[in-house]
Amino acid sequence: MSRTGNWLAAPVVLALIATCLVPMGVLFAYSFFQVDFVAINTDPTLKNYAKIIGSETYRSLIGRAFLSGAVVVAITAVIGYPVAWFVARRGGEWKSALLTLLLVPLYTGDMVRIFAWRVILGAEGVINRFAQWAGLITEPIQVLLFSPIASHLVLAYNFLPFMVMGLWLGYEALDDALVEAARDLGAPPVAVFRRVVLPMTLPGLIAGGMMVFVMVVGDYMTPQLLGGASGVTVISAINDLFGTAFDWPLGSAIACTLLALLGLFLAVAAYALSRMNLGRSLISGEA
Amino acid sequence: MTHDMHRRRFLQAVLAGTAASALPLKALAAQPDLLWMVWENLAKDEYLAPFLARSGVTISKNFIGSDDEQFAKLRAGGDSSVDLITPGLDKVDYYMASGLVQEIDLAKIPNTAKIYDAFKNSPLGKADGKTYGLPFYWGINPLVYRKDLMDAEPDWSVFFEDSKYAGKLAMRDYALEAVMIAAMYLEIPRDQIFHLDDAQLAEVKKALIAQKKLLRTYWSSIGDLTNLFATGEVVAAYSWVPPYHELNARGLSMGIANPKQGTIGWADSLAIPKGVEGEKLEAVYALIDYLLGEDYGKMLAVGGPYAQSTSSARDMLSKEERETIFIEDMSVMDSFIWRSNPERYNDWVALWNEVKAS
Numbered sequence: 001m002s003r004t005g006n007w008l009a010a011p012v013v014l015a016l017i018a019t020c021l022v023p024m025g026v027l028f029a030y031s032f033f034q035v036d037f038v039a040i041n042t043d044p045t046l047k048n049y050a051k052i053i054g055s056e057t058y059r060s061l062i063g064r065a066f067l068s069g070a071v072v073v074a075i076t077a078v079i080g081y082p083v084a085w086f087v088a089r090r091g092g093e094w095k096s097a098l099l100t101l102l103l104v105p106l107y108t109g110d111m112v113r114i115f116a117w118r119v120i121l122g123a124e125g126v127i128n129r130f131a132q133w134a135g136l137i138t139e140p141i142q143v144l145l146f147s148p149i150a151s152h153l154v155l156a157y158n159f160l161p162f163m164v165m166g167l168w169l170g171y172e173a174l175d176d177a178l179v180e181a182a183r184d185l186g187a188p189p190v191a192v193f194r195r196v197v198l199p200m201t202l203p204g205l206i207a208g209g210m211m212v213f214v215m216v217v218g219d220y221m222t223p224q225l226l227g228g229a230s231g232v233t234v235i236s237a238i239n240d241l242f243g244t245a246f247d248w249p250l251g252s253a254i255a256c257t258l259l260a261l262l263g264l265f266l267a268v269a270a271y272a273l274s275r276m277n278l279g280r281s282l283i284s285g286e287a
Numbered sequence: 288m289t290h291d292m293h294r295r296r297f298l299q300a301v302l303a304g305t306a307a308s309a310l311p312l313k314a315l316a317a318q319p320d321l322l323w324m325v326w327e328n329l330a331k332d333e334y335l336a337p338f339l340a341r342s343g344v345t346i347s348k349n350f351i352g353s354d355d356e357q358f359a360k361l362r363a364g365g366d367s368s369v370d371l372i373t374p375g376l377d378k379v380d381y382y383m384a385s386g387l388v389q390e391i392d393l394a395k396i397p398n399t400a401k402i403y404d405a406f407k408n409s410p411l412g413k414a415d416g417k418t419y420g421l422p423f424y425w426g427i428n429p430l431v432y433r434k435d436l437m438d439a440e441p442d443w444s445v446f447f448e449d450s451k452y453a454g455k456l457a458m459r460d461y462a463l464e465a466v467m468i469a470a471m472y473l474e475i476p477r478d479q480i481f482h483l484d485d486a487q488l489a490e491v492k493k494a495l496i497a498q499k500k501l502l503r504t505y506w507s508s509i510g511d512l513t514n515l516f517a518t519g520e521v522v523a524a525y526s527w528v529p530p531y532h533e534l535n536a537r538g539l540s541m542g543i544a545n546p547k548q549g550t551i552g553w554a555d556s557l558a559i560p561k562g563v564e565g566e567k568l569e570a571v572y573a574l575i576d577y578l579l580g581e582d583y584g585k586m587l588a589v590g591g592p593y594a595q596s597t598s599s600a601r602d603m604l605s606k607e608e609r610e611t612i613f614i615e616d617m618s619v620m621d622s623f624i625w626r627s628n629p630e631r632y633n634d635w636v637a638l639w640n641e642v643k644a645s
Contacts, residue, residue, distance in 0.1 A: 035633075038362070038385045057637075057644045064644075115514075124518050142454055145520070146504045224460075225511065229502040232643035236460075243355035244462055245636035246381070 024259075031253035038246060048253035058254055061234040062261065068152065068223075068233075069213040075156040076163035076212050077205060083160075084167035084204075089176075099168070102161045110158075114225050117154050121145040121226075146228025154222050159212045166208020170201030203276045210269050217262060234258060318343040319567045321370040321574060324351055324360070326555075329373065329424070334586045338577040344570045354378050361387050361560065370563050370571050376554040377626040379412040379420030388558045390417045395572040398579035401597035405620045411627065412556050420556035422596035423578060424587060427613060427623060428464065428551045431526035433516060434540040441523050442546035443472045446498050453501040457515055457524035460505035462639035463626065464551060468525055469494045471548040471624065481629045488631075488638060495642040505643070516541070532592070552623030554596065588612050 032044040052058045087098045105113065120126045121144040128140035143149060174197065182192045198205075220235035234254065241251035323330060327350045335346060351357040354375045361372065362385055374382055382388045393399045402422060412420030432441055437452065446456055446468070458465060469491040470480045483491065503521050506512040513530040515521040517539065531541045557575050559568070577583055584600025587593050594612035601614060609615040629635055 038381050057641045061640075061644050118514075118518075122518055123520055142503075224507060228504040229499045229643075231504070232640070237640045237644070240462070240636055240640060243353065243359065245633050246355075246358070247633055247636070 027252045028256055030249050031256045033249040035247050035249050040248065048250045049257070051250060052254055052257055058234070058237065061232070061237055062254075062258060065217045065234045065258070066261070066265075068155070069216040071152055072155045072159060072216045073163070073209045073212050075152065076160045077167075077209065079156070079160060080163040080167045080208065084164050084171050087164070087168050088171035099165075102164055105157070106161060110221050113158065114154065114222060117150070117157075117226060118145060121150055121153075146226065146231075148227060148230060151223040151227035151231060154226055155216050155219060158219075158222065159215050162211040162215070163208035166204040166206075166211065167201060168204070169207070170204020173204075174200045203273055206269050206273050210266060214262060214266070217258070318345065319370075319570045320345045320347060321567065321570055322347045322349060322368055323574075324349045324357055324369050324372045326351060326373060328591065329587070331590065334583055334590070337582050338574060342570065342573055344574065346574070358382065361385075367562065369560050370567055371574065372558050372560060373423065373555050374420060374558055375626065376406075376409075376411045376420055376422055376425075376556040377628045379556055379558060380628045382558060383414055383419050387560060388419050389561045389563070390419060391421050391559060391575075392572070393418060393421075395569075396421070396576045396579065398576050398597055398599055401579070401599050403596060403598060403617070403620070405625075406554065406596050409625065411554075411625065412558075420558045421575065421579075422554045423557045424591075424593045424595045425552065425554035426528060426593050428525070428527055428553055429531075430523065430544040430546055430550075431516070431528075431531045432523035432542050432544055433519070434542040436519065436522040437542075440542060440544045442544060443468055443548050445523055446501060446525070447472050447494055449501065452522055454503055455520070455522045456502050457504055457506050457512060457521040458498065458502055459512075459525055460507045460643075462636045463629070463632070464525065465495060465639055465642075466491055466629075466635050467551060467624065467626070469498070471546075474548065477549070477624055480624065481627045483629070483631070483635075488634065492638050492642060495639075496645050499642060499645065549622060549624045552620070552625045554625065 030040075031048055032046070034041040034043070034045060034047060083102075087095060087102075091098050108116075118125070122128065123140040123142060123145065125145065127144060128137070131137045132140065178196050178200065179192060182196045187195065218235060220233050220239065223231040223233050224236055225231075238251045238254050238258075241247045241254070245251075321344060323346055325348055327348075330346070330348045330350075338344070339346065349369065351360075351373070357372060357374060358378060358381055361369065361382070372382075372388075379388070399421065406422040406425075409422075412418060412422065430441060430443065436455075441452070445452055446458060458468075466483070467480060470483065470487070473487075473490055473494060475483070475487055475490075479487070503515070506515065506524065509527050509529055512521070512524055512526055513533055516524070516530050516534055517537070523544075528543070531543055534541045557578065559571055563571060579595060579597045579599060581599040581603060584595040584597065585603050587595055588600060588604055588608055588611075592608070592611050594614050601609065604614075606615060613619055
């Protein structure tokens with residue numbers, strides 16, 4: 001039985017190696033090369049990595065990507081908790097409908113959502129027009145669009161469903177009796193959340209947070225099209241290096257560095273997850 | 288269309304097969320199918336119809352999204368099946384240095400006799416007196432502005448000096464042009480623009496960092512910029528020509544400024560990948576001659592609207608049509624700064640990333 005299983009899995013494994021690992025290997029190899037106009041010099045060197053470590057620009061772009069990831073994880077967590085609670089505890093027979101509804105924005109495509117947000121946030125947009133009409137402001141608020149505020153707001157909107165999914169799983173596994181017991185023993189709501197709900201749903205928070213984080217770090221359209229002049233990301237820098245500058249080696253080295261840091265981050269998160277009961281059951285399917 | 292082609296090929300094959308031994312049916316022998324890497328707006332079916340009907344050649348198109356993408360594709364080994372490419376004239380260097388293109392035999396393209404002097408005298412696309420990239424069509428990348436929202440025609444200084452338009456300006460997210468414009472603004476002599484030294488690059492960087500505060504955003508697609516003009520988010524931008532035509536047609540009052548510091552001119556070229564030979568090569572030469580000829584030139588001038596690199600169609604156009612594509616007064620070409628390939632382009636890109644990340 002298990003032998004048959006192995007054979008059946010073989011094509012998938014081969015496909016994964018061919019389409020995922022081999023290109024990554026090529027990328028990794030390129031990161032040790034050098035470029036001279038259009039010629040790739042294949043004598044291995046660590047110069048590209050030295051360049052990244054020595055460059056404030058690339059260091060700060062990578063740092064900024066991780067910071068953005070953390071900010072968006074925090075925003076989606078704050079919004080996601082009540083939403084997930086509502087779906088899990090008040091959803092009733094509508095639960096699956098609510099979860100589907102939550103995913104609807106994802107069906108519309110990146111560009112559509114980005115341009116829709118422009119209509120809402122622009123100087124001539126819905127919010128500014130309304131505020132001007134209501135007499136709240138005389139000049140449009142420029143910072144609503146083409147600013148870090150705009151890009152983080154939309155990133156949070158884009159990836160909120162992934163956080164809610166994680167938290168919803170967390171809530172489903174949370175025994176209400178524990179919450180009730182805490183209340184009966186006189187714990188105020190904040191303490192109930194902090195000492196019972198949060199620790200018990202933490203695996204869901206970490207799982208959702210990991211997904212959101214990785215997607216934010218890798219996103220490039222949203223900051224580029226909504227972030228204004230400061231919307232540059234490490235991904236767009238890699239894109240410039242591969243495309244415009246034909247510096248595939250340096251582009252590869254930055255990509256590999258980013259990947260390694262992300263891998264490290266995920267490893268830590270996965271380790272934390274594996275230390276928790278619900279986490280174990282999420283990962284390995286054991287109860 | 289493909290259905291038709293298949294049927295025609297099938298018939299050709301059958302006819303050729305049955306008659307092969309007895310009759311040299313040259314006209315019916317399978318004509319080559321050419322694969323052309325090209326911008327979508329240059330290869331509209333109606334533009335190519337006269338050539339296809341005349342030659343019996345078929346053309347498959349592989350549309351490009353950017354020059355860089357075209358080079359990356361060919362460089363990554365995608366050149367084996369491509370018969371004709373359309374690189375920026377300033378980028379032909381890359382293809383030559385990578386050994387991706389072959390020398391063009393001008394004798395096989397009669398219309399090259401009509402190429403404008405500005406291109407004949409330009410070193411772009413050539414090496415050792417041989418031509419590898421043949422100028423195809425050209426235009427300017429101008430400063431476009433909303434006439435209704437600005438008091439006077441701006442020049443490049445509006446992107447570098449504080450004014451009431453600060454926060455309503457846009458610049459393309461592209462190292463080459465961003466640095467060129469800063470250099471023009473800083474009045475660095477034209478012959479030095481593509482050979483900037485460290486001190487000049489530092490000055491450019493300072494200007495571009497100052498510029499960043501004045502911008503609403505950087506734009507990356509022309510559709511995006513058109514949208515920004517239309518909604519009034521942006522009143523002036525370093526632009527391409529299409530938003531000017533498109534928004535004027537929609538009733539907005541758009542202007543093209545003629546900055547005293549100069550305007551960026553560009554040209555795209557036609558180049559033939561190495562390895563194209565025999566019948567296919569002959570067909571490619573015929574196609575190139577058509578693309579530089581009057582039928583195509585007229586359609587491109589009206590439909591594009593863009594000017595081809597030859598004077599083939601010039602006399603067939605009205606004064607307005609000539610003005611639209613900047614060929615009424617040919618001396619205007621002398622004021623353009625043609626996009627070239629900077630010596631230290633990697634430093635330019637690094638600088639541009641530093642500016643954006645600052």
